[in-house]
Structure formats: structure tokens, C-alpha cells
Amino acid sequence: MLHRVAVVVLDHFAPLDLGVPGQVFSAAESAAGEKLYEVVTCSEGGRPVRCGAGYSVLPDHDLGVLDSADTVVVPGVHGGRPMRDGTISGTLRAALRDRPRVMSICTGSFVLAAAGLLDGRPATTHWREAARFARLFPEVKLDPDVLFVDDGDVLTSAGVAAGLDLALHVVRRDHGSEVANRTARRCVMPPWREGGQAQYIDRPLPSGDGGTAATRAWMLARLDTPLDLTALAGHARMSVRTFTRRFREETGQSPAKWLTGQRVRHARHLLETTDLGVEEVARRAGFGSAVSLRQHLHAAVGVSPLAYRHTFRRV
Known part of the structure; x- marks a missing residue:
């Protein structure tokens, strides 16, 4: 029906x-x-x-x-x-x-x-x-x-x-x-969009060249790799302080919070669409261990990886 x-x-x-x-x-x-x-x-x-x-x-x-x-x-x-x-x-x-x-x-x-x-x-x-x-x-x-x-x-x-x-x-x-x-x-649309509404709010950005979009794309291609603030700022060719400020202005989040959110999204996608074990999903999403994945996924959606997979793979 x-x-x-x-x-x-x-x-x-x-x-x-x-x-x-x-x-x-x-x-x-x-x-x-x-x-x-x-x-x-x-x-x-x-x-x-x-x-x-x-x-x-x-x-x-x-x-x-x-x-x-x-x-x-x-x-x-x-x-x-x-x-x-x-x-x-x-x-x-x-x-x-x-x-x-x-x-x-x-x-x-x-x-x-x-x-x-x-x-x-x-x-x-x-x-x-x-x-x-x-x-x-x-x-x-x-x-x-x-x-x-x-x-x-x-x-x-x-x-x-x-x-x-x-x-x-x-x-x-x-x-x-x-x-x-x-x-x-x-x-003809993406399955999901990164970030939140904050990135679309009309507010002036500080003067200067460049932005963080290219670095965000670079981060998304390396979710399974340890990424620290120094490396991110270096990729964006900014100081750590400028990068952090610009990133928050463009996304409404800190680099660390945004990266964690993208890793959670990727882990959810893998749990929904693959038969990979939880440890491998954690590795590919950049959490390093199943324990870390469980903690972050539970904080985001309130369930464990196995419970999440069961919910979204019932069909």
C-alpha cells in the first residue's frame, strides 16, 4: 500500500x-x-x-x-x-x-x-x-x-x-x-549536504584572499587520516588562528566539530550500505576504533553502530 x-x-x-x-x-x-x-x-x-x-x-x-x-x-x-x-x-x-x-x-x-x-x-x-x-x-x-x-x-x-x-x-x-x-x-541532487544553515546566513566575511572550501573538500577526501589543526591551516595557507576564525564564519562550526560530523555521516553511510565490520567502518571513517565510533555515533543519533545498521537495513 x-x-x-x-x-x-x-x-x-x-x-x-x-x-x-x-x-x-x-x-x-x-x-x-x-x-x-x-x-x-x-x-x-x-x-x-x-x-x-x-x-x-x-x-x-x-x-x-x-x-x-x-x-x-x-x-x-x-x-x-x-x-x-x-x-x-x-x-x-x-x-x-x-x-x-x-x-x-x-x-x-x-x-x-x-x-x-x-x-x-x-x-x-x-x-x-x-x-x-x-x-x-x-x-x-x-x-x-x-x-x-x-x-x-x-x-x-x-x-x-x-x-x-x-x-x-x-x-x-x-x-x-x-x-x-x-x-x-x-x-539530480546530493544524498545529503554537509554542514548546516549557518553557512548560508548573510553576514560579512573579513577581507583577505581565499576561504576554507578547498580545505573542507581536502578533509572529506581524507576522513580516514589523522588531521590536526596545523595541517588544515597549512593546506589553507593560513595561520591557525585565521583558519579557525574563517572556518567558523563559513560553516558555523569549529574545524574539529565539523570534521567529527563528517566522519559520523560517513560512518552512517557505510553502516547503511555495506557489510563492513564495525572496526573497519570505524577505521574508514577516521575514528580509529569501534569504541570511539560507538561513542560518537551514540552522541549523534542515540544508538550503537549495530542498532543503527539494523534500523536502516531492514528493507
């Missing part, structure tokens, strides 16, 4: 956000080529909904379709009541409650917060709207630096393209890395 994804379209919807669920989930197929998701759209009363780009869409359903949805997606909104005063209609609030899984793209998080779905939970939104979000919804544990937040049955993503990252994450969570990677290739 197809997993039904229902997309709730609101006034002032963000055009790209609206297209993400249909593009990513519709592209997800089994190894035999069978569709894994059905995507439907809806609006309050099934009425036409207009965006700021000069056109309207006419969803096929009203909010009643949410009763049969396995996942509900709320795309971003550019203005309107959720962003002005943090409120939504009582009809929409009731419709969003008690769903198996709800996710937002970009400023769609304002709608989830207005429905009370994010109270006491971690969440994210577009970095430009983070201050407004925090004022309207102080009870939400906002993290404006990440691309998305997975809090089990409620998921939120950062600005615009981060919705692609979240949708692909959901495919990976539902069906494993092989399906997600195949979906990413079909959508």
Missing part, C-alpha cells in the same frame, strides 16, 4: 516549497521500480490558493484528505497570519492535530507552531525569520543553524532547498539509504 503524503497549500505559499514533496516523494521507488509514495494536495475548502509569484493553484482536495494521510507536509508561506501574529484558523489547527507524521518546509514551521505542534520541541526555520519566530513562539526550542530537525513524528526544515534535504531524509528513514540514494540521483 502506498504511503500517502498530503501537502497543505496555504495563501502566500512558497512556489518551490510546494513542488518539493511531489518531486522527491514521487521519485522514490523500490528496486523493482514500484512507487513508494502517493502525493496529494489540499487546501481549506479545496479552494484555489495564490502565491506571490503571480499565479494560483487549485488543489484536488480539501482538508478532509488529511484523515487518510500518513505524512502531512506544510510548505513555506511568505506572510499571512502565521507570520504576522502566529495564528491560524481553528479549522486548520484541528486538521493538523493528531497526524501520524507532520513536517514543514521553510516558514511552514510558523504554521506548525501556531497549531501548537512544536511546543517544547526542537525545530528550525529559515534563518532570516528566526528572530520573528522566536518572538512569536518562545516555547519552541528553535535551532536556526541546522538544515532540518527530526523529532520523530514532527519534522521541520530550514529555508527553501533544505526542504529537499528533509524530504530525502524521510525517504531514507522510511526505506533505507539505497532507496534514498537512488531518489537523489533521479532528482
Whole structure:
């Protein structure tokens, strides 16, 4: 039976956000080529909904379709009541409650917060709207630096393209890395993006030549190799102090924290896609030992390597 994804379209919807669920989930197929998701759209009363780009869409359903949805997606909104005063209609609030899984793209998080779905939970939104979000919804544990937040049955993503990252994450969570990677290739997008939203925040960089992008690529090609700060700064042709400052400005993280995150991601990929033993996965990911891998993986996702592999290789 197809997993039904229902997309709730609101006034002032963000055009790209609206297209993400249909593009990513519709592209997800089994190894035999069978569709894994059905995507439907809806609006309050099934009425036409207009965006700021000069056109309207006419969803096929009203909010009643949410009763049969396995996942509900709320795309971003550019203005309107959720962003002005943090409120939504009582009809929409009731419709969003008690769903198996709800996710937002970009400023769609304002709608989830207005429905009370994010109270006491971690969440994210577009970095430009983070201050407004925090004022309207102080009870939400906002993290404006990440691309998305997975809090089990409620998921939120950062600005615009981060919705692609979240949708692909959901495919990976539902069906494993092989399906997600195949979906990413079909959508011509990376299986995951490094770093968080902090690297896209508009803020001035100090004057000077060069950046750390080339060194980050160099680090990614050598995850299984010990890399100290002196070597990294040397590759970037900077002093250790300048490199550390520039790296944090460009990624929002210290070199050590960023490198650990990439090693955890690589270890997760190997656990999902190979039969390598835990010791070998640890070596290839640069952790050196299974004990170190277990500590870092548990800190990142809360489970051991074997438990993680079991979860993501069930399909």
C-alpha cells in the first residue's frame, strides 16, 4: 500500500516549497521500480490558493484528505497570519492535530507552531525569520543553524532547498539509504549536504584572499587520516588562528566539530550500505576504533553502530 503524503497549500505559499514533496516523494521507488509514495494536495475548502509569484493553484482536495494521510507536509508561506501574529484558523489547527507524521518546509514551521505542534520541541526555520519566530513562539526550542530537525513524528526544515534535504531524509528513514540514494540521483541532487544553515546566513566575511572550501573538500577526501589543526591551516595557507576564525564564519562550526560530523555521516553511510565490520567502518571513517565510533555515533543519533545498521537495513 502506498504511503500517502498530503501537502497543505496555504495563501502566500512558497512556489518551490510546494513542488518539493511531489518531486522527491514521487521519485522514490523500490528496486523493482514500484512507487513508494502517493502525493496529494489540499487546501481549506479545496479552494484555489495564490502565491506571490503571480499565479494560483487549485488543489484536488480539501482538508478532509488529511484523515487518510500518513505524512502531512506544510510548505513555506511568505506572510499571512502565521507570520504576522502566529495564528491560524481553528479549522486548520484541528486538521493538523493528531497526524501520524507532520513536517514543514521553510516558514511552514510558523504554521506548525501556531497549531501548537512544536511546543517544547526542537525545530528550525529559515534563518532570516528566526528572530520573528522566536518572538512569536518562545516555547519552541528553535535551532536556526541546522538544515532540518527530526523529532520523530514532527519534522521541520530550514529555508527553501533544505526542504529537499528533509524530504530525502524521510525517504531514507522510511526505506533505507539505497532507496534514498537512488531518489537523489533521479532528482539530480546530493544524498545529503554537509554542514548546516549557518553557512548560508548573510553576514560579512573579513577581507583577505581565499576561504576554507578547498580545505573542507581536502578533509572529506581524507576522513580516514589523522588531521590536526596545523595541517588544515597549512593546506589553507593560513595561520591557525585565521583558519579557525574563517572556518567558523563559513560553516558555523569549529574545524574539529565539523570534521567529527563528517566522519559520523560517513560512518552512517557505510553502516547503511555495506557489510563492513564495525572496526573497519570505524577505521574508514577516521575514528580509529569501534569504541570511539560507538561513542560518537551514540552522541549523534542515540544508538550503537549495530542498532543503527539494523534500523536502516531492514528493507
